[in-house]
Amino acid sequence: MTSQAAIALSSLTKEFKDNRAVDSLDISIQPGELFGLVGPDGAGKTTTLRLLAGLLDITEGEATIAGLDLAAETEKIKSHIGYMAQEFSMYAELSVEENLLFFAELYDVPVEHIQARKERLLEFAGLTEFKERRAAHLSGGMQKKLALACTLIHEPQILLLDEPTTGVDPVSRREFWNILTELHINGTTIIVSTPYMDEADRCSRVGLMYAGRLIVCASPQEIRQRVEGEMIELRPEDWQSARVLVAELPGVLEVQNYGERLHLLVDSAEKRLPEIETVLRSKKASYRSIRPAPTGMEEAFISLIKRMED
Amino acid sequence: MSLRHLWAVTRKEIQHIIRDRSTLVIVFLTPFLLLFVFAYSLTVEIKHVPIAVLDFDRSETSRQFVQRITAGDDLELYAQVAALEEIEDLLLRGKIKAALIIHPDFSRQVLSGSGMPMQIIIDGTEPESGAFALDNMASRAEEFIENIFADQLVALSVPAEALKPIDLRISTWYNPSLKPRVDLIPGLISMVLGLPALSVALTLAHEREHGTLEQLMATPIGRTELLVGKMLPYIFVGMINAIIIPTFAIVWFRIPFNGNFFLFLGLTAIFLFAILAMGIIIGVFMRTQAAALAVSFLLIFFPGFFLTGIFFPIAAMPEIMRLESLGLPGTHYAIITRGLFLTGVGLDVLWPYSVMLFGLGLAFVGVAALFFKKKLG
Structure with missing residues (x-):
């Protein structure tokens, strides 16, 4: 079963100088799951997502993503995943369209597909009329949608989203989740960390992290019943x-x-x-x-x- | 290496340079500004150096001599003093930069042709003015003696033509009028053309601070693609500067350009590769723009000033500094620019420096790529 999992972590651990940010994580996420990662600030959500995105060295344990070993084949894995950092991380001086093109090229999207995908994603994210606007001049919600569009440009099987809706107004938040739901329906595996419980409620499974550990991992209904x-x-x-x-x-x-x-x-x-x-x-x-x-x-x-x- | 990735980064970086005002100013305006500031501040002629005279002789001859040395614009008689203590006082207060003490036996010895007993004291805290006063007084003294001999010989009815048995002509090649600017400006140009290295050092730190580097690291981009892709736009920028700034310097400062301009551009490209790679190394190691800027000043700007032989001859440096200066691209490039501007030599002379530059560039890029990890923290 683990060989089929989109993401399989076994006692994944990340130690920084003086703390264990992620402590022996064991999770198996099936293809097509919408997995929510919740927990107080400093629980290790961001570190977990960064580990999965190949941005940090693993201290102990193993992780398999899309059937590839994370430590050994980090660069290969990168073309299978879309990672969206917590902070806005698009190029402020570039326009919406230029940002999309930039990431399309870095992810080696075939030239003949770029135009169609760009248009579809702009439409999808509701950014078509703003495509010439510089990213710096977009509203917070639009910036998040642009970042999501950029992480989708290479049609990744797996999405890692780090608090994508933090600091976004409720309307944009709802729109953003409608997009995620659509991706979920289309079969993309999504791991999303969130501080909002209504968002956690929309996930198929929720992992609650505390002090680097996964203390509960179950569906929202089960979690409510545990109280x-x-x-x-x-x-x-x-x-x-x-x-x-x-x-x-x-x-x-x-x-x-x-x-x-x-x-x-x-x-x-x-x-x-x-x-x-x-x-x-x-x-x-x-x-x-x-x-x-x-x-x-x-x-x-x-x-x-x-x-x-x- | 994927050319597509390389071009994506390069294009993005060019868009950044063009659209970000402050970067645009740093890369195009600062080199110009620095060239001006340095060219003018370093070539100020020394004039009107104040001196004091302590004349123990008080003769007609000594008075004539004092008049002689203070006649032009070079030295100015600040005070005639009566005691040594006064000289010390004036020197300490900074009122004078040099003092001339005339021996009581001055006129007797001068007129008998047996010597010229005098002492010159200079302010060692300001050696330029002091040395200037010393040279000036010495050459005036020579003229003075020569004139006195001439007068005496004429009085003895020796023909004036026979008076100069030694004809010493000092000739300076390549910069015949010995204007300090002509010698300095090619060196200055070599320094200011390297300034985009500061921007390149900042660009990685900028991406780190703005979180865009995190996003970049999550993509399959290669490390060398990213680093070289970031350098290329600044090589273009540097080449534009390499055309505008020398052209401007030739017209404005009226300095010669005796070499081949295309060779100059070619070698400039190699220099830019080397110095930008140095900037990239700084960007790889520094986490913030502030730190990158400080270290750039320490490693690129100041050594470019002091260790590349533009102002201070490398031969005069201690052994370890000489070795360090060999590792600086600016050292080799300063020789190249001076050679092309002033002596007009070609690649037959300049090839070792060009090879050295290219080698340094490759080494720097190698080090940068080796230490740049696509990891956070």
Whole structure:
């Protein structure tokens, strides 16, 4: 099975001078998967993607990409993958079209295919009318789409995207994900790191990294089910005092803040909701609403991270 | 090596040079500016050097002598002093650059033809002015003696034609009027033409800082393709400079060009290859543009100034510096430019320097490609 995997990592480790950025990673990603890599800042997501893109030397372990050994055939692998760095990394002085042409030539796209692919990608990324504009003068969202178009110019089987939507407005973010979904449907293997849980929810499988380790690797549904307890959403008038109050109550496993809302993880929502209401009323802590809610990726993520930290 | 990759990088780099104002200014305007600044600042003639005179003789002859040496524009009599301490004081304050002390026996010895007892003190902290004053006084003294002898001999009715038994004519070849500029400017040109090496050193660091290098490293581009592709545009730029700057120097400074201009262009291309490769090495090792710039100054600009023999003769350097200067492309190229501008020699004389330049270039590119890894961190 591993020989067919698009990407197979076995105890992949990267050590820098004083820390283990990536610690014994074992993942097998099948062709056509849309794999999300999540985790707090510094968890090792970027290092993992850079390792896979052949940009860092492996300290220990092995990785096979598109059936090729990463350490031995780095340069060969590069033409099979498309890598998009976290920072904007196109040439600011070049126009949209010139950037595409530049990468087409570096990836040895046959001359007769360049024009058609360029047009298709510009259309795909919604950049056709901006094709003569310099990359420096594009909006943040358009820059990301240009970078994606450039990494797609050689039609790679595997895409490695490092937080492609960070710092992008919600509309562009949605557009970007529509493109990714289309690529996913067409069978491209995609690994995408993201800080957004709604994006993680759109992946076929999610790997949660913490301190260089992969602590969970499962589908979004499975991850949500792993969280103990059920959720209650509470909107108090004064969240600070309400938080102290409810955290002490029996059956409350965890309290998470979302602005002025509190998400309580409890052993049983049905049983605890009336109890919490009673306590709040008796303590004269007024609230706008309290209701059971489904556990989302975000709650699951925070809960799993908290458990790691404890 | 893929020519397609090479051309992609070269074209991209040319677009960058043309569109990025600051790069454009650095590569085209700075060489001109430096040529001007150096040409004018280094060729200022020394005039009106202030001196003091301490005359212990106080005779007609000594007065005439003092008048004689301060007659022209070269030396200026700042003060007649009465004691040695005053001279020291004036020297320390920087009021005078040299002092002349005339011995009490001056007129007697001069008139009897037995000698010219005097002492010249110069300010060693400013050797140019001091040496100038020394040379000046010495030659004036010679003239003075000669005139006195002539007067005496005429008085003895010896014909004036018979007076010059030794006819010493000093002749300087290749730069007959001994204008300092003519000698310096070809050397200066050789230095300013190497300046695009600074930009080339910056371009890799620029890509590193802007994250574009990370993207480049993720592509299948070869290391040599990338490095040479980055050098080529600056060779074009350098060649444009190599046509404009010498042409301008010939017209503006009226310096001669006695060699073959096409040979000059050909050898300039080899020089650019070598010096740009040096820039690339710096780019390979330095992470930031600031560091690349600092190191370029240290390794390209200053040695280009001090160690290539443009201003300071290599023969006068200590052994280790002489060896270092051999490793600098500028050294060989300065000889080539001076040869082509002033002496007008051809490849028969210049080939060893050309071979050396080419060898240095290859070595530098080799080192750069060896140490440049397509890896981050």
